[in-house]
Structures are given as structure tokens and as C-alpha cells.
Amino acid sequence: MHRLVAKQIAKATDASGAVDIDRLADLVGGAYDELDRDRQRTDRSMSLMVEEIDEINGNLERLVAERTDEVRAREAELHAQNVRLDAALSNMSQGLAMFDREARLIMRNGRYLEMYRLHADQAREGVSLRELLEMEARSGSLPEDPDLYVADVMASVANRTPTCQTVELKDGRAIAVSIQPMEGGGWVATHEDISERRRAKAEMEYMARHDALTELPNRVLLSERLGEALAHVERGQRLAVLSLDLDLFKNVNDTLGHPIGDELLRVVAERLQSNVRDTDILARTGGDEFSIIQTNIAGAVEAENLAMRLSEAVSAPYNLRGHTIMLGTSMGIAVAPDDGIESSELLKNADLALYGAKADGRGRYRFFESKMDARMKARRALEIALRKALENREFVLYYQPVVNLNQDGVKSCEALLRWRHPERGVVSPLEFIPVAEEIGLIVALGEWVIRQACADAAKWPEDIGVAVNLSPTQLASKTLLPTVLDALAASGLPAHRLEMEITEAVLMQDTEANLKTLHDLRALGISISMDDFGTGYSSLSYLRSFPFDRIKIDRCFVSNLGSGSESAAIVKAIAGLAENLGMTTTAEGVETQEQLDRVRELGCTDVQGYFYSKPVPVEELAGKFSGSRAGQVAAE
Numbered sequence: 016m017h018r019l020v021a022k023q024i025a026k027a028t029d030a031s032g033a034v035d036i037d038r039l040a041d042l043v044g045g046a047y048d049e050l051d052r053d054r055q056r057t058d059r060s061m062s063l064m065v066e067e068i069d070e071i072n073g074n075l076e077r078l079v080a081e082r083t084d085e086v087r088a089r090e091a092e093l094h095a096q097n098v099r100l101d102a103a104l105s106n107m108s109q110g111l112a113m114f115d116r117e118a119r120l121i122m123r124n125g126r127y128l129e130m131y132r133l134h135a136d137q138a139r140e141g142v143s144l145r146e147l148l149e150m151e152a153r154s155g156s157l158p159e160d161p162d163l164y165v166a167d168v169m170a171s172v173a174n175r176t177p178t179c180q181t182v183e184l185k186d187g188r189a190i191a192v193s194i195q196p197m198e199g200g201g202w203v204a205t206h207e208d209i210s211e212r213r214r215a216k217a218e219m220e221y222m223a224r225h226d227a228l229t230e231l232p233n234r235v236l237l238s239e240r241l242g243e244a245l246a247h248v249e250r251g252q253r254l255a256v257l258s259l260d261l262d263l264f265k266n267v268n269d270t271l272g273h274p275i276g277d278e279l280l281r282v283v284a285e286r287l288q289s290n291v292r293d294t295d296i297l298a299r300t301g302g303d304e305f306s307i308i309q310t311n312i313a314g315a316v317e318a319e320n321l322a323m324r325l326s327e328a329v330s331a332p333y334n335l336r337g338h339t340i341m342l343g344t345s346m347g348i349a350v351a352p353d354d355g356i357e358s359s360e361l362l363k364n365a366d367l368a369l370y371g372a373k374a375d376g377r378g379r380y381r382f383f384e385s386k387m388d389a390r391m392k393a394r395r396a397l398e399i400a401l402r403k404a405l406e407n408r409e410f411v412l413y414y415q416p417v418v419n420l421n422q423d424g425v426k427s428c429e430a431l432l433r434w435r436h437p438e439r440g441v442v443s444p445l446e447f448i449p450v451a452e453e454i455g456l457i458v459a460l461g462e463w464v465i466r467q468a469c470a471d472a473a474k475w476p477e478d479i480g481v482a483v484n485l486s487p488t489q490l491a492s493k494t495l496l497p498t499v500l501d502a503l504a505a506s507g508l509p510a511h512r513l514e515m516e517i518t519e520a521v522l523m524q525d526t527e528a529n530l531k532t533l534h535d536l537r538a539l540g541i542s543i544s545m546d547d548f549g550t551g552y553s554s555l556s557y558l559r560s561f562p563f564d565r566i567k568i569d570r571c572f573v574s575n576l577g578s579g580s581e582s583a584a585i586v587k588a589i590a591g592l593a594e595n596l597g598m599t600t601t602a603e604g605v606e607t608q609e610q611l612d613r614v615r616e617l618g619c620t621d622v623q624g625y626f627y628s629k630p631v632p633v634e635e636l637a638g639k640f641s642g643s644r645a646g647q648v649a650a651e
Contacts, residue, residue, distance in 0.1 A: 024039060048179055066646065099649075110130040110131070110204055111123060111127055112127050112206070114201050116199065119144075120140055120143070121140060122534065123138050125240060130156070132154035132155065133151070138419060147370070155186050158182045168202070168557055171194045171196065172202045176196070178588050190207065191206070224236035226299040228281065228299070233298060236514075237296060237362075245361075247310070248352050252315070253311070253312050254311065254350070255307075256364075257346055257347070257365065258305075258309070258365040259325065259369070261304075262345055263343075263454070263487070264302070264303035265455065266452075266488050269488050270528065272393075275335055278335055279342075289322070290324045290325055291322070295310055296308040305544055306365070307321070315348075315350050320490045325344065326344055326379075326525050330344070334536055344378070345372040346372055347370065347382075348383065349364035368384070377449065388433040394450070401434075401447055404434060405614050406461065410432060410463065412433070413431045413630035416428050416571040416627060417429060417623045418621060419621050420619065420620060420622060425479055425639055427479060427481060428472075428514075428636065430482065458488055461485065461488075462489075464504045465499060466498070471633045479640060480511070481508075481512065482544065483515055490532055491528065491529065496535055496536070513542070514535055515541055516567070519546060519547070530561055544565035545565070546567045547569045547603075548569060548589060566593045566598055566600050567601045568614075569603060572585050576609075576610055583617060586614065587618060590618030594618065599620040599621060601619070601621040603625035605627070612625075627639075
């Protein structure tokens, strides 16, 4: 301060050295004013600086807070990612392992431990691949060739090439290993157990080529094997294709149910398999259809011998769940190279031969013939026409009288179905009845026959009845009893004038169920007769199990009466047995006076045959009912 005063005194001193007090006061006041202004400016500067520093501090605090929030957010996100990654690794269906460039484990998931049966402390960070393999060896999950596995992995990593290989483990499992090399060395490997997938694929491939019921090859595998076998035919060998069809198998399903039908098919398959060589191929190609490839044969004789063995094996009785079942089989045979050298051609020709065998009456085999193709087309046309025939009212009933030998008059008439085709004329029942059975039309046809026969018989004399044949399928049908009741009610025919004829084959299908149905029919007052007696397996047992009203002796015994005493003895024994059991006997196929006299002598009570009358339309029956005698030949 004294410097400032001194400076101002100096300024206020004049030349003579005198101090001008007023000037000095002005100068000092002005100096103090200036000093005050400087202080004020300094204060303002300091205030501004403080404000700026405060602003900077505030900005820094906000920035620090923002950066802190960002860091925390990033930490939270990183933690969440780690949680998700851990969850993903823990829940992966594949095992995962990451290795560094020194082939040491960096990380792995729980599935990897499970897959190779390792503990967490065994597969710890830093363990080498070789050490892991040694531990896997102790746990029983080592690759079959560990050295090759390591070499493949290291080669993939060295080439930086992603690879995928299937590793077979010594415990039988298959593991798909995918290797993904990483930058700077090392790799990530995923391990997937594909054992179940492989088994499922193998099972699907097996099922695609095999029949689920019998486990035999199906049509697909049959065609493949046939193609392979035909390659040997080109080098001079021969083979045969046999197509088999079980005769009337549908009746088994209809009468006994599909479970027993399935069981029957399995037994048939076993019988067929036991009669073919290991080098032959047996396949199930349809519901009740089988095919056999008989390889490396010398000629058709070998195929024929096989066909006879198979026919004998299939036709032996079956005992399933208390049911005795009889089956037959029809077979078609095509021989390569004679009948074709292509799979499809041979199979087709064997099928054509099969249809030829069935058309000839079933229960037999046929070799392929070139003309069979035309016959097959005709058969298909017959099926189509047959399906329309009932709707178009093309069926009619013919009747063949049954004559009582004591009264020498007509006792009843057997209803026989005839088909009047608009183009082919009258079609033989031997031709269309088997087809109707195969295509499932026999029940509908049988119901029509029952209704029509009752309606016709209601117009005849009251002492003449009508007989209707029942097929096995009809007898097993749940609609049989309602149909009979409806037919009797609609026609007004008394139940005692209706007779149902069955063959022994009907009872063989399902004795218990069929006997119950027969008893139900009998309870209505309907008569029951056994047709073609003596041609089956267990005639006497059936006579004991059901009280038949009539036994019809098959025409084969009647036709042989003149050639020896054996048939006569059989006819006499049957007639005597029937008399003791309270049954009547009808001799079928009586065509001559000699046969008529002979069956009368042997004790038969009734006769049926051309000697009296062939089957005739209902319009021609009137003349048969009045005054005709059994000893007289009716004018035809």
C-alpha cells in the first residue's frame, strides 16, 4: 500500500518539491477507486471461475454416473448372457467341449459328462484330450479307434476345416461329433448320441420291407430279392415264383374274428417257412397272400414238388383257442427264364397262374400259361358284373325236388341259385359262387335266396318244404336269424317247412358259435340237414354234437354203387346210423333206376337226382307235385 501512496505523492509533488494535497487526495481517491474496480473485476472473474468449475464438476459427476450405469448395465447384461449360456449349455441335448490350441479342455457342459460317464473333477479345465480319452476308456465309453479319432480331430483343426464324423463307441453307441476350429487354434466340438435315431431308422427300414404280423419280407423286399436272384438267372440258373392264396380265409375273419385270423396267418407263415430252403425267400404280399422265390432249381419239377409240400402243410387242421379250422391253398407258379426275366413280369405271371388255379376250383396249383392273361381279364369282368347282378335282379332260383321213397312223392325242393347274365346267358354256380365268396357278396346273395325261397314255397302244397344251402359266412353272420324271421313273416311260410342245409366244412370253422346258431334255428322249428355227408374229417363227431334232421349222402357214393361193395357198405352204414339217431337220409345224384332200387334197398328214405328231375324254374314245379312217382322217370 505504501508503494501506491508513494507513487501518488510523487505525482502530486510539483517542481519545487511541494505536495499538492488536493491533487494527492484526488490521486489517492482515484487509485482507491481503481483498486476497488480491480477487486470487483477479480471477484467477478473468481465467481465465473467457480461457476465454471461447479458446472464442470456437475458434468463430471453426471458423466461418471452415466458411465457407472453403463458399466453396471453391461455387467448385468453380461451376467444375464452368462446365465443364458450356462442354461443353454446345461440343457443342450448334445455334449459340448471346447479345447485350446494345446488340445486342453477350456470348458464343457453337463451333457458331455453324462455322455462319456465322467465326473466333473475328471473333465476339469486344463485336462488334455488324451487324458479325457483315457478316462473314457475306464468308463467304458472309449471310441473303437481312439488314435484314429485324435488324428481326425487334429487334422481338422490344422486345416481349419469344420468336419462331422460318426464315432462308434465300444459300448455299442454311435456318437455324431462335429468339429468347429477356432481362430488362433483350438476347437469347439459337439457330441450327439445318434444310437436311438440309428435304431429307429433301421427299424423303419425293416418295417418298410417286412410284414408287421408275420415278420416275413413284404412285397417291396420280395421284389428287391427277386431282382437280385434274377441276376443269377442271366448266368444260366433257373428260379420259380410261387404265389399262394388261402382258400376262403375271409370266412375265418368273418366267423371267428380278426384276432384268430391273425393268429392263423402266423401259424400258416411258420408252416410255409419250415417247408422252404434257407436260400429261398418267403414273403407275405397281402392279407392272406404269400409268395415264394425258389432259387437255383433244375426245372419245373422242383417247383411242383414244393407246391405239393406247401399244399399238404397248409391243409392240415389248425387248432386255435379251441377252434378247429380247415384251410386250403391255391398256388400259381411262374418259372424264369421261361415265363419272364423281369421281376414285375414274373410276379404278374405267377398271380395269373394263381387265379387260374382258383378258377379251376381252388385247392390246387397251376403253372403259368400265356392264355391266362385273357382269362384274368374275363375274371375281372365277371367280378364287376356280379356286383351289379343282384341290384339288376339277374338272379333266379331253380328247384330240385327231393322224393320220399315211402310215399313216392315230393317231400321238399332244394333251392339252387342261378345267374342269368344279360350277355353270357346262364352262368354256372361253380363259376360265380366262389367269386361271390371272395368279394364279400355271398351274405347278401344268401339273404336274397332265403327270402325268395320262402316266398316261392308259400305258394306250394302245404306238405312240401323248401331247403336252402348256408355258406360258412352266412351261418356266422349276425343278420342270419333276423333275415330268416323276416322271410318267414313276410311270406307266411311255417317254420317247419323251411330246411337249412350245411356242410361239414361249415362246422369246422367254429364249432361252438355255429352250433349255437343252429340250435337257435332249430328252436324256431326249422329243420337242419348235413349235406355231402361222408366227405369231411369228423362226420360222426358232428352227428353227436348236433341232432340233425337229415343226412344227405354225397353223390360220389351213389355213383359208385354199381362198381363195388365199398360204396354200398358206406351208404348202408350211414342209413342205419341215421335211422338209429332218428334222422332221415337223402341219397344225392340218383340218375338211374338201378341206383334208385339200390339206395332203397340200402335203407335210404329219400332220393334226389336227375332220375326224377333236374333243377327247374319255379314255374315248372307244378307238374312235379301232382301224381309223380319215384319209380317213374319224369318226362324232360
